[in-house]
Amino acid sequence: MGAVDEQALVARMYDRLDAEADEIRAELEGRPDPERAAALRRRLAALRGAEHGLVFGRIDRVDGTSLHIGRRGLRVDGEPLLVDWRAPAAAPFYAATPAHPMGVRRRRHLRLAGRKVVSVADEILDGSAPAPDDVVGDGPLAEALAAPRTGRMGDAIATLQAEQDAIVRSPYQGITVVQGGPGTGKTVVALHRAAYVLFAFPAAAARGVLVVGPDARFLDYISRVLPSLGENDVRLATRNGVTATEPQAGLPEHGHQPGADAAARSKGRAEMADRLAELVAGRRPHAATIRLSLGTDTVEIGAAAMSEAIAAADGMPHNPGRAAFKEYLVAELARIRAEATAATLERIDAETVELTGVDLDAAVAADLRSLGLADDRPRPATSRRADERATTHPGDTGDRPDQQGRRGRSAPSQPANDPAPSPPGSEPAPSPAVPALAELDDVRAARASIAADPLVDEAIERIWPRLDPADVVRALLGQDADVPWTTADLALLDEASALIDGPPEEIYGHVVVDEAQELTEMDWRVVLRRCPSRSVTVVGDFAQAGTGSTVTGWRQAVGERFELHTLTVNYRTTAEILEYNRGLLAEIAPEQELSRSVRHGEPPAVGPAILDIGADELVAVICPDHLADEIDGAIPVSACRGLEFDTVLVVAPDQFARRDLYVAQTRATRRLVIVLSPGALLALGGRPPHRGAPASTPRIRRRRRVPPP
């Protein structure tokens, strides 16, 4: 009955959605400029993303008014037809409880198939008796959780729970950290939080979202959630893929060689950043008098000038700093040459007077006056130098490198003769040191020729060399150029690039880090560097940390300023599976309590078991990494963080690291089977048909007996 009543309204909403899409298509046909066209295409993609399950909720208030809640807001003639789930008006849909009904009498959940309403379920919140059109039944959450897994996470906007919603809607705009046991909805919260931040905080929305996950399989698993929430401007990256420039492509994972974890842990420590900074800083010169050999000439630069040249690069990354330093020195060299020229001219003048008795300067000035012209010829350089030196600066030519020294995705090293002293067309600032030349207007040419002189660049290279991040990292590690990089080196390379070429160009309005316990301190620096606004959602669980992890607390990960939330309700594993893990959790994280499960099922089976696998059931065999090649189709434990399956077989439990075992044993929504050895698993034989599952989900024949180990 409720479904029929709702159908007409829902049809109006879809009509409105179609009309908006038609308007956009019509505008696109008019060939708008590329920027507008891109914006229109994004809006069209967002409309398409909202199509499936457009409306899912309704609240009826005690004052008789009501609202429908859906994936996006829709209006007809200025009147709201559908309210975006992130809008403040929609908040009571998630937060109202019988104890705090927030003015809501009835909360209704609608379920659609295509554009048709197939069911409604109501909760009465104000204690009033259900009216005839109220449809009170099993909770939609229970229904959502009971559905078989599809191999991809779906959004949970229709059933977001109050404790989750409070985090999603938090007004805090800095780093939000969410912790909780496996299956407590951390990923769900993180992705919905990202969608909320983009909706509620326009500054974050101006740039896209970066979602960082442990590996490609996980990213595939969550890839549909944000688009289904209307957010398409999202980059998904593995922790190793964040930097996304060469030489990262195709690097071997560090994790599979012996001793690799220990090496990765040591490369991941924060002190590596300090050591890199020291190495790079050590390549800058000191403020002492230097002599530059320029061919047959030797030019001396005094300590004061050196100090000023070094100060010109203060706060800049190494290579852009070198450019600023060189620019200053070039001006200084130009001044020295001008002084030498002026001195020579003065000497010639003096010799001419002495030999001929004619003061050429005075004669020319008299001639000019007789022609009615002022004598505005330059005076010798020495006459005004001191004043101008106090007020001008050779670096003020407008072409100094950006103080931030931002680098592009693959920052090229500086060309041999950079920088040009002044860009063509820009007015060079008068050189403090060379007023005579400045007034003659050829200061630019003089500096350009000095800057382009390879001897000058060579001389500067000896005191402030250009650096290549890869060379510096190799120096840090004491590693030869023929030793191949591994993924454990990426954060070091990124750190070195930031020090040498400047921070990355690609930054994001909001960053989500999932399975955050896996990041090393150096990885955190990579991530936070890409989000200067610190609008970040971090979710993880240290009890699930892998063997290569180094960080044991949130402060160590993200610094002092963050808002911490803890989730306590488990939406994945059954109470029985949780209970089975109690002893293990007490061993690996004694400070943690088991979460509370909302579902029940069979107790885990160890050894012999009947596996009766339904056609729709998603099954995984999870094994320690070193056995992955031996067991056809098994998922190594390092690749199953964040994933879930209906049934999980954990093979060779005594060969897992203890925290890895906890991860493996908390992936099942229904059944957990512990198979004590690979041999016992192989005796199962066969594999069931693949069904929308992640790539290497194993197949197991139905109704086979797991033999005793």
Ligand SMILES: Nc1ncnc2c1ncn2[C@@H]1O[C@H](COP(=O)(O)OP(=O)(O)OP(=O)(O)O)[C@@H](O)[C@H]1O
């Ligand atoms: N409010 C909700 N409505 C429906 N399903 C939910 C809700 N919250 C969580 N779930 C489901 O519970 C399961 C576990 O959620 P999720 O993967 O976010 O947990 P997690 O804490 O990130 O787990 P892990 O630590 O293992 O990565 C998922 O299937 C998710 O869709």
